[in-house]
Amino acid sequence: MSKPIAALLAIFALFPLALSAQPAPEETEPVRWSLAIHGGAGTLKRENMTSEQEEAYRCSLQAALDAGAEVLASGGDALxxxxAAIVLLEDDPLFNAGRGSVFTWEGANEMDASIMDGRTRAAGAVAGVTTVRHPIHLARAVMDDGRHVFLSGAGAEQFATAKGLERMPPAWFATERRRKQLEVMKSRQLSALDVEYKFGTVGAVARDQAGHLAAGTSTGGMTGKRWGRIGDAPVIGAGTWADDRSCAVSATGWGEFFIRAGVAQAICDRVRLAGEGVQQASDTVIAEVAEMGGDGGVIVMSNAGEAVFSFNSAGMYRGRADSSGTNEVAIFAQD
Incomplete structure (x- = not known):
């Protein structure tokens, strides 16, 4: 064998050793728990918001995110x-849920909420309640009771009394800001969407350390709503859905279109049955809403703990946190 060939073979012989000497790639620790929240979507532009207003919203979102994250980090379940996250948003008059809900045409505050357990697909929902401080607690009570899924109006109020839930006088939910929105709507003969083009519905989705999912949504509906109108927020499959086999979803937007598209369940079905990722499934369904003429957004949690957002409006109040150290809140589309 010639010396050049022997030298070349000697060089090649070194390659397996060199490859084996490379450090093994670091394995990413799987997410143990994860949480995402929203406070509504709509025409949210930075130039239309003062720095003080923006800071107030960011602080409120962070407080709700921290409350839910604390539960998950300490081993609590997704529900x-x-x-925990939603009750803080229901008490915050910045958002259209609980205290700070918008007014109906007749000048009342009527609230809706729903919640769903991804383990069993048990669900509870309420609509048109006027004195229950935390509609999300009432929805949870309906689910835990198990005899029904959806209660409304006077019956839901009676059920709240039977369960001993905290009540507040109707005036407690009213704010001057929301009252002025109704007055502007009536005086200028505007539509509900023209008064203040934001959907302040609140919601949360979570994956706990046991790998279970949950979703919940709470809202005051649309400014100037009439005839007992109900949007998507309390409708299981439209505004809320959770299934451990796929994902958990909470929606916010123009409810009539979200109901027609069955947004929340449609996203999870695409994940489970078509094998799509949660971002792809979410974007596809929100695009369908846009094609019909509606807008809004969703927060989605995969059963692996991936939290994503999808919306076709200028912004959405949102946040997410997980066991890997992610902790962020955002408002505008470009955030």
Whole structure:
């Protein structure tokens, strides 16, 4: 064998050793728990919001995110985390849920909420309640009771009394800001969407350390709504859905279109049955809503703990946190 060939073979012989000497790639620790929240979607532009207003919203979102994350980090379940985040948003007059809900045409505050357990697909929902401080707690009580899924109006109020849930006088939910929106709508003969083009519905989705999912949504509906109108927020499959086999979803937007598209369940079905990723499934379904003429957005949690957002409006109040250290809140589309 010639010396050049022998030298070349000697060089090649070194390659397996060199490859074996490379450090093994670091394995990413799987997410143990994950949480995402929203406070509504709509025409949210930075130039239309003062720095003080923006900071107030960001602080409120962070507080709700922290409340839910604390539950999950300490080993609590996904349902508890969803409730913990939503109750803070229901008490915050910045958002259209609980205190700070918009007014109906007749000048009342009527609230809706729903919640769903991804383990069993048990669900609870309420609509048109006027004195229950935390509609999300009432929805949870309906689910836990198990005899029904959806209660409304006076019957839902009676059920709240039977369960001993906290009540507040109707005036407690009213704010001057929301009252002025109704007055502007009536005086200028505007549509509900023209008064303040935001959907302040609140919601949360979570994956706990046991790998279970949950979703919840709460809202005051649309400014100037009439005839007992109900949007998508309390409709299981439209505004809320959770299934451990796929994902959990909470929606916010123009409810009539979200109901027609069955948005929340449609996203999870695409994940489970078509094998799509949660971002792809979410974007596809929100695009369908846009094609019909509606807008809004969703927060989605995969059963692996991936939290994503999808919306076709200028912004959405949102946030997410997980066990890997992610902790962020955002408002505008470009955030």
């Amino acid at each position: 508890q985390a969803v409730e």
